[in-house]
Amino acid sequence: TTGCEATSTGITTTVNALPTAVLGSSDANDTICAGDSVTFTATGGDEYEFYVDGTSVQAQSTTATYTTTTLADGQEVTVRVVNTTTGCEATSTGITTTVNALPTASVSGTATICSEDTAVDFTFSGTPDAQVTYNIDGGADTTITLDGSGNATLTASNTATSTLNLVSVQNTTTNCDQSLTGSATVAVNATETPTFSFTTTYCQDAVPTTLPTTSINGIDGTWSPATIDTSAAGDTNYTFTPSDVSQCWEPVTVTVIVNKLTVSLFTQNESCFGTNDGRVNISMDNGTAPYTVSIDSNEAVSFTDNDFIIDGLSTGNHSLYIMDSNGCEITESFEIQTEGVNLNAEIEPIYGCDLNSPINAIEVILEDSSIASDVLYALDSTNPNDHIFNSSFTNMEPGSHFISILHSNGCMETIPFEIENRNPLELNLSNININEITATVVGGTAPYTYFFDNNPGTSDNTFTINRNGSFIVRVIDNNGCETTESITLNLFDISIPNFFTPNNDGQNDFWGPRNSEFFPEIETYIFDRYGRKIKILGPFDKGWDGKYESKQLPSGDYWYIIELNDGSGRKYVGHFTLYR
Template identity: 40%
Template sequence: LTITNDGCTADQVLDLKIGSKITNVLTQINVSCKGDATGSVTITPSGGTGPYSILEEQTNLAAGDYTFTIVDANNCTATVDVTITEPDLLEAKLVGPILQEVCVGNEDGAFSIEVSGGNMPYSYSLDNRNGPFLKGELNQTIFDFTNLPGGKHIVYIKDATGCTDEIEVHMDDAVVLEPKSEVSYVCANNSAENFVTITIDASIKNSGDIDYALDSGEYQSSNVFVNVAPGRHTVTARHLRGCEQKTVPFTIDDIQPLTLVLSNGELNEIVATATGGSGVYQYTFDNEAYTVTNKFIIYKSGVYTVTVTDQNGCTATASMSFEYVDVCIPNYFTPNGDGINDEWGPDCTINYKNLTYTIFDRYGRIIAEYKLGQKWDGKYKGVELSSGDYWYVLKLNNNKDNREFVGHFTLYR
């Protein structure tokens, strides 16, 4: 510094001190997920004269350009330019065609997605937001999903920094056929015709989408098969989308024509023997009410007709002449213990379950009263009665034969 005064000069030495320039150490964290405000900047100033007016950490920063000014105690300033970056948006998209599950239960559907953006490597979870997440290869961007049922699926994606995305894939609902067979029989010309009707799941709204094949034969549009051969069979239902399912095997019975033969059974009994038909028979005897029994009792001689009907409505009729055997009443007995005619009672009465008879002596005194199957041994109150004639009154007590018999017989000793 030179000082001039009236031409005179003098030198003065001054000590000038200049402070150091403000510098800083910058720590920068960029945004981890596209669109988030997760960036941060940490500035550590040095130089100049502290303290400094800027905070050391700036947080919750979105992507962008920032300028921070540092002021020291002497109002010296320095600026810091920072650019916070963010990754490309993490997103997934469907690539390639969807392979649909054709038949429900096959689980043969498939699709693929492509993931981009974010930070690799990627992880994924199918249909479960909470994972577990499976990590892909380091540079893998295509992910395949196979063995899937039809319907909606959601793939959840995570990148290396925890950013997430999801994609919905709407697959067609698989075809539900579940064909079931119902076998029915009707009578035609005294023989059984069979019908096999196939029903499918109610989810199939358009029956025209289905056709049917018996035992892997040719397909037909009708779901009814007529006069299928006896034996074991299946029917395949086929949807126009290609789904095919078989019924549970079913059996067609070998039903022969219904026939009826009449023959003699026990005393005054007609036996009707039916063969063929459905095997579940009902009989009517001389136009009486139908019954499941095939044995009938007659109460007089004549020509009798029996008709049999099976569960399919087939009928067969047979007629035959039968001879009635009347009640047998002995006219004597010999209660002498020789095993021959030792008791007295009516015979040929097996069909009269409610019959009763009373025995009287010549004075009208009741000696005994009996029912079916019981016989008189010639005693009265344990005392043997003498030879002679005795009287009886026999009542059949049957709604089809209510006759009474009155007569006498002889006791011989």
């Protein structure tokens, strides 16, 4: 507006030079292996702050170095340099570091092999072309180089359990390496054979055992053939194959033997009828001694040879059972015939009397009467010179005897018999019970028949008398022997009162037959004049007291019937008087 002007006082500015930021690495090639330590050193200031890929990793301080082991491949390290006097700062050029990965390696192998295996493979895998250092069971270190695919195989011979230990691995291109701790252990197991315990020998068509699918030592598997066949004789191999092929188990073969027992029989007939001297010759085929042999289910006998004889056989059909030591059985039948005549006979003793003395004889009854003209007889002798044509032997001593029958063909049969001791007939008479004769017989032969006086014969040896006097008793035994005896007895009878006075004076207060206690079966019936039965008395009753239904009856006559029931048939009927 005025057009006036003026010039100000001047300002002088001080411009400080920037610090020169210089960064260096402890690795001249800026190439390391993963995990390696690297140190970065800075100059140009008095305080420094380090960065990795632009991120502060070490705060501003006077420390001019930065050491790390965690750099990743391609990361850039820079440093900010500060001049604390001027406050000026500058950032260095970055250093990019190549970080090579550490090589890797691992090993694997067959965990378990069997003792008969000759080699085992260990498989290495890891960084291609790397060199792996290892040892076996802590022995000398050995190296193996992985191929371009990072694999390698080591074949080793092992006879015992062993461990392959990894020591280290190196990348021959980057020279990076690291220690290793991996390992692979191979267990060498002993080969185990399945064991079994079952029947391996059978008889043809026997029921076989079921083949076990698990061995005694716990190995599962299958059999070929699957079942035992006993339909045909012979030897058959059965193979057991374990199911788990990864185990050290071997197949096993068991031979099963099937036997068929056969026998040849040759018989020899009985020489004379009933001599029981038949025999059978036995020849065993395909059997194993000793043999257990039974004829007709009798007690078994053992034979140790394949050929043997059984003798003492009777005529007829026989069943032969044979079992050998393997348990094989066979049953055969055969017949023994007779080549002689039937000399069997029945000996029947005959007993009789001669002048009341016992005599005896025998009757020989041949089973085959057609041979009667061809045989001779002897008593208690087998000497041919003692035999006679007549078989009527008599008056033999009591005891055991035998008749020998000799045929014209030379066969002889002996038949035992017994002669009883027969004593002479004796008769004893006694009076044991009242009015009764008891006859007791000694000797003779029962049954006996008794004749008392002129009464008919009876088997009862007692007789009740009905009179006084002598009595003649005769007895005849089963052989017709007889004897006679006599006895004199007096008849013992009852006494019958003709009155009584039931007035309780102690004299004739009761009425009844006297001596009734000697007649145990006596029965007394009392009637009034109207025929009414008013009392029955037994042998031990005290008598009638003159009452009927507890009421006194009047004086007068009363009637009785008395039955002795003693076998004599005696019966008494009459009347008596009651006085009051």
